[in-house]
Amino acid sequence: MRPEGFGAVAEELRRSTVLIEAGGRGSGSGVIWQPDGLIVTNAHVAHSSRMRVQLWDGRELPAEVTMRDPRVDLATLRISASELPAAESGDSSNLRPGQLAIAIGNPLGFVGALTTGVIHATGPFRALGPRSWVQASVRLAPGNSGGPLADASGRVIGINTMVAGGLALAIPSNAVTQFLFAGPRDSWLGVTVRDVRVPRHSGRKFGLLVLEVQPGSPAALASLLPGDILLGTVDEPFQSLDDLAQALVGNAPRILRLEFLRGDYSGVRRVTVQLSAKAGRKRSVAA
Numbered sequence: 001m002r003p004e005g006f007g008a009v010a011e012e013l014r015r016s017t018v019l020i021e022a023g024g025r026g027s028g029s030g031v032i033w034q035p036d037g038l039i040v041t042n043a044h045v046a047h048s049s050r051m052r053v054q055l056w057d058g059r060e061l062p063a064e065v066t067m068r069d070p071r072v073d074l075a076t077l078r079i080s081a082s083e084l085p086a087a088e089s090g091d092s093s094n095l096r097p098g099q100l101a102i103a104i105g106n107p108l109g110f111v112g113a114l115t116t117g118v119i120h121a122t123g124p125f126r127a128l129g130p131r132s133w134v135q136a137s138v139r140l141a142p143g144n145s146g147g148p149l150a151d152a153s154g155r156v157i158g159i160n161t162m163v164a165g166g167l168a169l170a171i172p173s174n175a176v177t178q179f180l181f182a183g184p185r186d187s188w189l190g191v192t193v194r195d196v197r198v199p200r201h202s203g204r205k206f207g208l209l210v211l212e213v214q215p216g217s218p219a220a221l222a223s224l225l226p227g228d229i230l231l232g233t234v235d236e237p238f239q240s241l242d243d244l245a246q247a248l249v250g251n252a253p254r255i256l257r258l259e260f261l262r263g264d265y266s267g268v269r270r271v272t273v274q275l276s277a278k279a280g281r282k283r284s285v286a287a
Helices: 006-015 172-182 241-247
Strands: 017-021 027-034 038-041 052-054 060-069 074-079 100-105 113-124 130-136 148-149 156-164 167-172 190-199 206-213 231-232 252-261 270-275
Touching: 006 017, 006 100, 006 113, 006 148, 017 038, 027 100, 027 148, 027 156, 052 074, 074 172, 100 130, 100 156, 100 270, 113 167, 156 172, 190 231, 190 241, 231 241
Parallel strands: none
Antiparallel strands: 017 027, 017 052, 027 038, 038 074, 052 060, 060 074, 100 113, 100 148, 113 130, 130 167, 148 156, 156 167, 190 206, 206 231, 231 252, 252 270
């Protein structure tokens, strides 16, 4: 039976929320999804091979990244623990504007901080493409990423990811369920990217800045480097992150020819990447 009272709901959420430390590269939050040690967080939080998780009771445990997909900004960690206080997942498709929303996380080093607001909308957010978000008027800060957004009963309805237009944006819980069930399903390139404006002299308007290249990945084998800007394939320029995702649809091994900028960005370069399927990889990266 769910505990009565807002204070009890908040305390239960705190017990299901963890602090994630990424080897000196900052910290974030995560949600205990299963009592056997499965934790869900953002891919941009799980960006190190050396992760540590701090539980509500003060225990600190090493964590292994078992699945990671920067395209949807989700990742799973596994810690060696059992009988953990797992959160209850809610149905994000049933959300309505005006419902109470509760966010728990570890912003700016304040462990287990709570903030409340209301659901503003669900669905795409302007300027961020067709992807659906749970949009809420809760206050987030660095360190909240990966933590739970919950309803008044404490059911997790989203994974807090970013702030845009003064609203907190969370990945819907139903999208998390789909990710856990299906996992990354397309070819593996092995990069973490974000969209950027391209220098005018390049003759292009849009690009994807490479933030990280996974060791041993197809991108690494093709000598792509952090700081490169992906412009598109030789046939079609990228207009959004979804265009890169579309180029990776399907997991059959094949060749992908990309155009990119490097260094002073004075000239467009080309590279041929041998794509590989992600099946069997423990650290999966979708883009």
